[in-house]
Amino acid sequence: MSSPPRAETFPANTPAVSQIFVTALSQGPLTRLELARRAGLSPAAVTKAVRPLIEAGYLVESVDEDARPALGRPASLVRVDSGRALFVGIKVTGDEVIGVLTDLCCRVLLARRLPLGDRAPRAVLATLADLTQELLAEADGLGVHVVGAGVAVSGDVDRAEGMVRYSPFLEWREVPLAELAAMTTGLPVTIDNDVRALTVAEQWFGAGVGLSDFALVTVGAGIGCGLVVHGRVVAGAHGVAGEIGHVTVDPAGPLCHCGNRGCVEAIAGDAALVDRVRAATGAEVTDAAEAAALAHEGVAGAQEAYARAGEAIGRGIATVANLLGPERVIISGEGLAAYDLFAEQIRNSFAAAAFGSAAQCDVQTRPLPFEEWARGAAATAIHSFIGSGSHQ
Incomplete structure (x- = not known):
């Protein structure tokens, strides 16, 4: 077993330091003048903020050879030293644990998977610890410390309290996962809802970079939604902001596991699709892949199930657009494997339900494997390490 990583703190003694670092992290490399413009700070404030970050090795400054002017001093670019620190990100699903080792810029260096035979917290923590130790052993060989x-x-996760309030797929209630995982791994641990974690990764390192307001909608086992409003990932007062999976789109629709009827998830989630295809076709369908295969073969009942799912998802996305007016909605999740079966219905339903200029929202798809969800978990650890949650 590798030795426990040493504790390390990020030198963010003011909100400006965090703000400058996050700007360089997500949008760099940049000149100091451009850093000041994008961060909304004065050049003097940038100079003061950059100094401790350079001294601690988190930022480096170098000449931009590609932008060397004919006269005068060459431009210098400020960028993050991605190898300054490493992070572990872990995504827990119903049947496996996926882990990644990333650098400070959230680039995946290694990825590992371990099967999960038991969903009880004790068993999950043991698997999580084994996977983390594998990644830490690899990090030892790189000579860089893992700092978080x-x-x-999935489910109702209270990041601030480190508590999984309720995870229907894991059948967990009130599990203090952050504390338990920190004890078993020896690392500072941040936990979050998987969709919000993926949203952090998209905000800083993906399709949401530079956007003040966007939404990430995930389709698959559940229907999730992460929200970024005025540059902040929004959890809401009770940690469940963005739960479009439980927006009712058909009051007479099927019963949802939340107790209501006609939720988006009760119509478009994988389990709902499997049930509907099985009922409509009489086929012994056991999972979403088999349901999608029947629809691709042209079986009418299966195609109708996916068409109805697309309509529900489109209405759910329109609800987000009408309420928040995001610049972009990114659709992702494992359900995109069957996206061609309901893409048209999503677009048409969204256009019909979006009010006025909300229909101009840029809706795009972004297929992401589960390793990217684990990368999202690493992004939340980076977010916590930088300490920007109270400043951004």
């Missing part, structure tokens, strides 16, 4: 870990699970 993030764990992402």
Whole structure:
């Protein structure tokens, strides 16, 4: 077993330091003048903020050879030293644990998977610890310290308290996962809802970079939604902001596991699709892949199930657009494997339900494997390490 990583703190003694670092992290490399413009700070404030970050090795400054002017001093670019620190990100699903080792810029260096035979917290923690130790052993060989870990699970997750309030797929209630995972891994641990974690990664390192307001909608086992409003990932007062999976789109629709009827998830989630295809076709369908295969073969009942799912998802996305007016909605999740079966219905339903200029929202798809969800968990660990949550 590798030795426990040493504790390390990020030199963010003011909000400006965090703000400058996050700007360089997500949008760099940049000149100091451009850093000041994008961060909304004065050049003097940037100079003061950059100094401790350079001294601590988190930022480096170098000449931009590609932009060397004919006269005068060459431009200098400020960028993050991605190898300054490493992070572990872990995504827990119903049947496996996926882990990644990333650098400070959230680039995946290694990825590992371990099967999960038992969903009880004790068994999950043991698997999580084994996977983390594998990644730490690899990190030892790189000679760089792992300074934090993030764990992402589905359901109602209280990041501030480190508590999984309720995870229907894991059948967990009130599990203090952050504390338990920190004890078993020896690392500072941040936990979050898996969709919000993926949203952090998209905000800083993906399709949301530079956007003040966007939404990430995930389709698959559940229907999730992460929200970024005025540059902040929004959890809401009770940690469940963005739950479009439980927006009712058909009051007479099927019963949802939340107790209501006609929720988006009760119509478009994988389990709902499997049930509907099985009922409509009489086929012994056991999972979403088999349901999608029947629809691709042209079986009418299966195609109708996916068409109805697309309509529900489109209405759910329109609800987000009408309420928040995001610049972009990114659709992702494992359900995109069957996206061609309901893409048209999503677009048409969204256009019909979006009010006025909300229909101009840029809706795009972004297929992401589960390793990217684990990367999202690492992004939350980076977010916590920088300490920007109270400043951004």
